[in-house]
Amino acid sequence: MTRGYSLERDFRLLINNPKYSDIEILCEDEKKFHGCKAILAARSEVFDRLLYNGMKESHEKQISFPKISSAGIEFILEYIYTGSIKEESLTKDNMIETFYAANYFQLVELENFITKTFKIILKKNCTENCSPELLSKFAEKIPLIEDNIFLNLLVEMVAVIPLNNIEFGRLSISGLQYLLSCTYDKDKPFATPEYEVFRYGAILLQSKFLDGNQLDGITVHLDMNKRTCAFTVNGKKYSKVLDWNNLPSKLYPVVSFNHPARLRIEPHQKCVCSKYVWDELECGSNALIEDNGKIVCLQSKTKSWRNVRVKMMLEGKSIFEWDVIIEKACVDTFVGVCAPENLSYEFWAGRQPTGWVLSTNGHCFNHEKGSSYCPPFGDGARITVHLDMNKRTCAFTVNGTKYPEVSAWNNLPPKLYPVVSFNHPAQLRIQSHQKSI
Known part of the structure; x- marks a missing residue:
């Protein structure tokens, strides 16, 4: 590479390059970066004070930042050496860490650039507002100052979302506290009534209490149809008890205990989401979405199968269940999940590495690899998808019969969307799975 034509390109060669460095930078996660003291000090007064203060730090060959992640330091070095960072490299996963480093x-100018980039991301992808997660990270990482432009923007974005529309886990207790302090008795729009604020806060505090005290939880799975019983202990499900082959036709829940044991019983609540609606922005051409997002079909037959996914992303360590009713089937109709990225909506999801689907012919597919799973089904079939994001497994119930986890699907990513693949004249309805308790 010829040098001397581009200052930015030449200085990019210096980033984390041990050949031209005289200081090691140690991060929160113990990852090391190499830097040049003179350049760091010339571009940041903080580095100047740390590296040229006449104290022992000025003579040492390593400097430590125990509260700054390697992702944040990496962006800082790129900005210091080149004067810019790439807009597309900022994501909701690293934005707060980078802003914290820029603030430190x-x-x-880098803080302003991050704020501007966040606005652009929101404009491009308005259906996936990540403001609650970012506000939570901000509240736990960065000193909360009212004149911080980025923080004020996050507060404004979260305040106009009804709390009932924010899934638990997306907004932390500290994030909610700061949100309320910025909107209470102030001339700022706020979308949630007082009772719903109280309810949301109470559930958050309850979950925090349970997590903090590490209470043991035992879920009993009693199948009276097969007369079997299994248990889930602290989130790990175990197989049915083989020795219990004499269960009668009528049973009662029971416990045995002694002082000082204290037991609570309650219905087992799996994660039931009421927002399973088809996404008009994430679907193949010719798709038609009706009945407030619950029904999808194609306007006419197409050469290849089209994909449509649901608006809400499924992540975390919850169990998600939803029903897809095939009101009308085509030659092959497919129900399953897909990854957030790299799925083409213009051809069959089961052919792609980012699609995992069950066909009406009873086979499961991913990346064109199929395996027999259940008997074929068609018009009027009800398929329940059981997605366990803790174990990264997926199973299906077809017309009331539950089948085991798809053993071949051992590559499910940490974030997924419900998806269907179909052609004309298929018509599919989606809804939350309502399990009788």
């Missing part, structure tokens, strides 16, 4: 090193 007093790089105001």
Whole structure:
């Protein structure tokens, strides 16, 4: 590479390059970066004070930042050496860490750039507002100052979302506290009535209490149809008790205990989401979505199968269940899940590495690899998808018969969307799975 034509390109060669460095930078996760003291000090007053203060730090060959992640330091070095960072490299997963680092090193222009980039991301992808997660990270990482432009923007974005529309786990207790402090008795729009604020906060505190005290939880799975019983202990499900082959036709829940044991019983609540609706922005051409997002079909027959996914992303360690009713089937209709990225909506999901689907012919497919799973089904079939994001497994119930987890699907990613693949004249309805308790 010829040098001397581009200052930015030449200085990019210096980033984390041990050949031209005289200082090691140690991060929160113990990852090390190499830097040049003179350049760091010239671009940041904080580095200047740390590296040229006449104290022992000025003579040491390593400097530590125990509260700054390697992702944040990596962006800081790129900005210090080249004067810019790539907009597309900022994501909701690293944005707060990078902003925290920029704030720590007093790089105001970089802070402004991150805020501007966040606005662009929201504009491009308005259906997936990540403001609750970012506000939570902000509240736990960065000192909360009212004149912080990025923080104020996050507060404004979260305040106009009804709390009932924010899934638990997306907004932390500290994030909610700061949100309320910024909107209470102030001239700022706020979308949630007082009772719903109280309810949301109470559930958050309850979940925090349970997590903090590490209470043991035992879920009993009693199948009276097969007369079998199994248990889930602290989130890990075990197989049915083989020795219990004499269960009668009528049973009662029971416990045995002694002082000082204290037991609570309650119905087992799996994660039931009421927002399973088809996404008009994430679907193949010719798709038609009706009945407030619950029904999808194609306007006419197409050469290849089309895909349509649901608006809400499924992540975390919850169990998600939903029903797809095939009101009308085509030659082959497919129900399953897909990854957030790299899925083409213009041809069959089961052919793609980012699609995992069950066909009406009873086979499961991923990346064109199929395996027999259940008997064929067609018009009027009700398929329940059981997605366990803790174990990264997927199983199906077809017309009331539950089948085991798809053993071949051992590559499910940490974030997924419900998806269907179909052609004309298929018509599919989606809804939350309502399990009788």
